[in-house]
Amino acid sequence: MQNHRQISLRQLRYFVTVAEELHFTRAAQRLNMAQPALTQRIKEVERELGVELFQRKGNRVELTDAGRMMLNPAKETLAQADGFCETAQRAARGECGQIRVAVTIASLFFHSIQRGVRVFQKDYPSVSLDIAQMSSGPALDALRRRKLDMCLMRPFSAPLPPDCAGTTIERDRLMLVVPVGHPLADAEQIPLSTVVDEKFVSLSCKSLADQIATLWDKAGLKPSIEQEAQNGPVVMALVAADLGVAILPSSLQAVRFEGVVWKKIEIDDRWTETTLNLVYYKDALNQRLPATFIECLRQHSSAENVRQFG
Numbered sequence: 001m002q003n004h005r006q007i008s009l010r011q012l013r014y015f016v017t018v019a020e021e022l023h024f025t026r027a028a029q030r031l032n033m034a035q036p037a038l039t040q041r042i043k044e045v046e047r048e049l050g051v052e053l054f055q056r057k058g059n060r061v062e063l064t065d066a067g068r069m070m071l072n073p074a075k076e077t078l079a080q081a082d083g084f085c086e087t088a089q090r091a092a093r094g095e096c097g098q099i100r101v102a103v104t105i106a107s108l109f110f111h112s113i114q115r116g117v118r119v120f121q122k123d124y125p126s127v128s129l130d131i132a133q134m135s136s137g138p139a140l141d142a143l144r145r146r147k148l149d150m151c152l153m154r155p156f157s158a159p160l161p162p163d164c165a166g167t168t169i170e171r172d173r174l175m176l177v178v179p180v181g182h183p184l185a186d187a188e189q190i191p192l193s194t195v196v197d198e199k200f201v202s203l204s205c206k207s208l209a210d211q212i213a214t215l216w217d218k219a220g221l222k223p224s225i226e227q228e229a230q231n232g233p234v235v236m237a238l239v240a241a242d243l244g245v246a247i248l249p250s251s252l253q254a255v256r257f258e259g260v261v262w263k264k265i266e267i268d269d270r271w272t273e274t275t276l277n278l279v280y281y282k283d284a285l286n287q288r289l290p291a292t293f294i295e296c297l298r299q300h301s302s303a304e305n306v307r308q309f310g
Contacts (some may be wrong), residue, residue: 007048009081013072014041015053020060032176037276046133055173074207075107098128102139102151105231106204107276109254110170113152116300120293127289134205144280149290150280154207163282167294169301170276172250174215177235179242189264191217199244200227201235211274218271236260 014031018038021027028035046053063071098275100260108114108131121129134142137158139151144161158307160166176190184190192215200223203209216223226244229235233254239246240259253262280298284290 003139007132009078011041011045011048012078014038014065016071016074016078018042018054018061019063019067019074022063024061025127058230069251070216083141087209095096097126097232098130098150100130100132100147100262101295102132102134102142102148102153103154104135104139104207105133105233106249106251107152109251110172110276110302112300113276113297116297120296124204124289124292124295127293129293135205137217143281146281149284150294152276152278154205155211155277156207156274157210158221160279161281164279165282166279167298168275170251171299172274172276173269174265174272174274176265177239177246177248178263179239179245179259180259180261181246182261184263185261187263188197189266191266192216193196194222195245198224200224201227201229201237201238201244203232203246203248204228208249208274209262213268215247215265215271219267233257251276278310 014027017030018024018027021030024039024042025035028038031034031038042054049066051066052064053070055062055064068243108117117129121127132148134151136151136153136156139148139163140156140158142148143151143164147177176192176195178185178190202223202225203212207294227238229238232248235246235248236252236255240257247265248297250262273276278294280290280294284294
């Protein structure tokens, strides 16, 4: 059996153009080449395939049976190749692809982050934002294993993965959450000492739980933990059910719970301030798609003096 070389996409395009025009001169004009050169290219294709694709009858050109059978597959192959090239070019321009982001549950309650995501999706509708809710520890681990492109997370005691950096995107503060009807519900601010003997609903999210524990330590107090929940909305539901008081970041006020009241804690502000940080590999800034998303979140951040670290 004779072995033939595979023909190129350019040769396929020559064949399809001639097959559509059934006229070498018009086909050559479409291809912006000389007619004798096109005739020679078609002969080369026929030699490599070992079949005749066209019958020349004077000035007329007709497809042979082999040519007719080859035409549709050739068109499909060219269409797939064109689609592949277009996708590659759009990806290079940052117009399509995927960004994998882990977020804490409170992240998307920030209006600035909502705006940033909305603007990015409007400008890049073909980009898939794969967003997963994840606490800071697992998010850092997934980032370290390159299963994520970036994460929006609270401050965490573990070091950042090697070659990673971060940007403080938003700031909020820890506040006391009490049930409606609580004796201190009308107070402007509440010292922790006045609620230390009450039942306390704890948050199991390690990054926030550590900061809340530090806040109690700075007040020289230890709460009486009666309940624990995995996320802020569940904590608020437990408080609304009068199962205790809690401390949560103020951004969660976006979750409307009629049965709870938010109160400022009477303590030095530096112990209640908390941040939301965007953490990513430094080489992401050299890749158009993630770099554009990072910059979009930075531009829409409402935090004063957006700070980079790492």
